[in-house]
Amino acid sequence: MAPPEREKPEDRARCVTGIDGLDSILSGGIPRGNTVLVTGSVGTGKTSLCLEFLVHGALAGENSLFISATEASDKLLQNIIPYDFFDRKLIKDGRLVFLDFRVIYDRLGLEKTEFDFEEINILIRALGNLVDELKVKRLVIDSITSVCYRLKTQENIRDFILKLGSMLSSRGCTSLLVSEISPAEERYSLHGVEEAIADGVLVTGNLERRGDLLRTIQVVKMRGTAHSRAKYVLDLTTVGVLLVPLLKGGSVPTGGA
């Protein structure tokens, strides 16, 4: 019997991020329904990237949800108002929704600092209900690291990410899970589990070159699409995130100035 044909990357429907450079790297966007880990140390542009992803989605008519575990919604809003393309009407119309994890925990009565298997299921069900109720097509959780702190064991984290990814994918919801790592970290998440389960891994970083600090981004993994694995330099601007290739000549210690 002939082996089953592998799904051609171009066959998957795309969730166009609206960030031109990133869509180009991903050959048209994130395959719809993928759960992508956005990982990097502080100040590398993870939250800005995720916010822009949601705003573009909302502008394109896709309901978008930001669940924050780190910053209050009004503070986050201040970060997106400078965008030239942001329209407050998106929030008023319910296309772009901000929620705090703290509120979700309170409503579910999850007050413990450590979740067991049953509480993970309660949380997944609650997130599923939210996605259904709000008809969410784009979701950002910032950060998944803070949720994982409550899961303690690698088994629980694996179970949570697997169930979350599967729940979101079955609803056609494309999600970005923000993961915080320290600059010295050699893996992509605090527990080393998330990156193995996620469909994609997008790494942001700070690259020091001869005393200059450049913000970089690299798509390390993305199921369902051909993509560049090169490193790009990014800039956070009022027209959105801009990308250019990292110049490689800089890493060659040849003569000249």
Add this chain to the structure above:
Amino acid sequence: MTVAASIGRKLLGLPEAAAIALRMKADHYFDVIRALLDTFATKKSLDAIYVTSTIPSASIINALEVLEVPLDHIYFVDSISQIMMSSGQKHPHAIFVESPTMLENLMLKVEFLIRKTQDRHNVVILDSINSLAIHNNTKILSEFLHILVNNLRSKEAYTVIFSMEEYETEEIRNMLNLVSDETLQVEE
């Protein structure tokens, strides 16, 4: 014919979205800037993006104001002011890059200004290859020019690269030949 008139005539005859190496003596520097901005920003109705790594944008702006060149369609990417620790009033048409070694950031700021000024086509003026060569090695500078020029060409923008004859090296000439469609020599 004056230097400005002579260079202006040559620039008007250039094909669309050309990449031009402009070789000049340091003495002709301000005549060339005036002719260039008059040709592209006024006669050709383009938005000019002036990338300076030679002298601070504030000095160029002051000179343009003295020469009565309107600044409405001229924007600056300044990579030299911050490295010189120069303070003072920031012009609303000037944005800053920390150092001329941050070549990727120069490209990003050019891209930003192109997106901000979408009504008109652009000319990007690189002032100059010689000052960039002081801060960067030839390999990274060639790579930068190659990516920048091709990117601008795809956006139907002109690229003009200044080169001061007094500071030209063999390597700089080769680099310019590689990326430019034409080399214009500024003569009296």
